[in-house]
Amino acid sequence: MKNIFIILLMPIFAFSFDLAIDVGHTPKFFGTTSSTCQQEYNYNLALSKHVYSYAKTKMKKTNINISIQEGETTFEDRYKSSINKDLFLSIHHDAMQEQFIKKDVNGCPNSNYASGFSLFISGKNLYYEKSLHYAKKIAKSLLLQGLKPTLHHAEPIQGENRQLIDKKLGIYVFDDLKVLKNAKSPAVLFEAGVIVNPIDEAKAKDKIQMDKIANAILSISK
Numbered sequence: 001m002k003n004i005f006i007i008l009l010m011p012i013f014a015f016s017f018d019l020a021i022d023v024g025h026t027p028k029f030f031g032t033t034s035s036t037c038q039q040e041y042n043y044n045l046a047l048s049k050h051v052y053s054y055a056k057t058k059m060k061k062t063n064i065n066i067s068i069q070e071g072e073t074t075f076e077d078r079y080k081s082s083i084n085k086d087l088f089l090s091i092h093h094d095a096m097q098e099q100f101i102k103k104d105v106n107g108c109p110n111s112n113y114a115s116g117f118s119l120f121i122s123g124k125n126l127y128y129e130k131s132l133h134y135a136k137k138i139a140k141s142l143l144l145q146g147l148k149p150t151l152h153h154a155e156p157i158q159g160e161n162r163q164l165i166d167k168k169l170g171i172y173v174f175d176d177l178k179v180l181k182n183a184k185s186p187a188v189l190f191e192a193g194v195i196v197n198p199i200d201e202a203k204a205k206d207k208i209q210m211d212k213i214a215n216a217i218l219s220i221s222k
């Protein structure tokens with residue numbers, strides 16, 4: 001009888017979630033510049049590593065395998081990293097259109113026009129519904145922890161005009177985002193905060209905020 005129980009329970013305990021974290025941009029092509037002239041790539045890398053260590057040390061997650069793709073990666077490398085994964089999550093920090101940004105005395109871009117997180121999925125990804133499911137899970141957890149979405153990507157201006165499919169959760173559809181449409185698994189691009197905004201940039205460095213984000217990302221495997 002005891003053996004039967006072990007056999008029945010094994011598949012439940014054997015379940016594990018494979019998460020591919022994609023560090024947005026590369027050291028050379030670093031993405032946006034923050035309000036203190038820091039490079040976006042470094043924020044993306046720090047947050048990705050924080051999610052990994054939070055999973056191992058604070059949550060003691062044994063049911064989630066996390067791989068991190070970093071460095072001078074090509075798009076092909078990024079697509080490959082999504083093969084056989086449950087979720088491909090590209091981590092970024094956000095900016096806004098030039099007309100809303102001023103340069104401060106140090107020549108760094110600066111604006112409080114937009115603030116908050118956003119999540120993107122592609123209708124051309126093979127696993128659109130699952131991608132949406134995970135984006136919703138992450139956004140709901142962020143909201144529960146007091147974070148707010150930014151809606152500025154939906155504005156009817158050049159460079160934005162994105163399709164906001166869930167205003168409350170800050171989820172957009174962006175069909176032709178390359179990493180999302182070509183990923184071989186469900187895929188979400190996460191903008192953790194708007195780092196040309198000094199308030200958001202300070203939060204992006206704050207360990208409590210980073211814990212909250214890690215907690216939200218790791219809610220996908222519950």
Ligand SMILES: [Zn+2]
Binds near residue numbers: 024025031092093
């Ligand atoms: Zn980016």
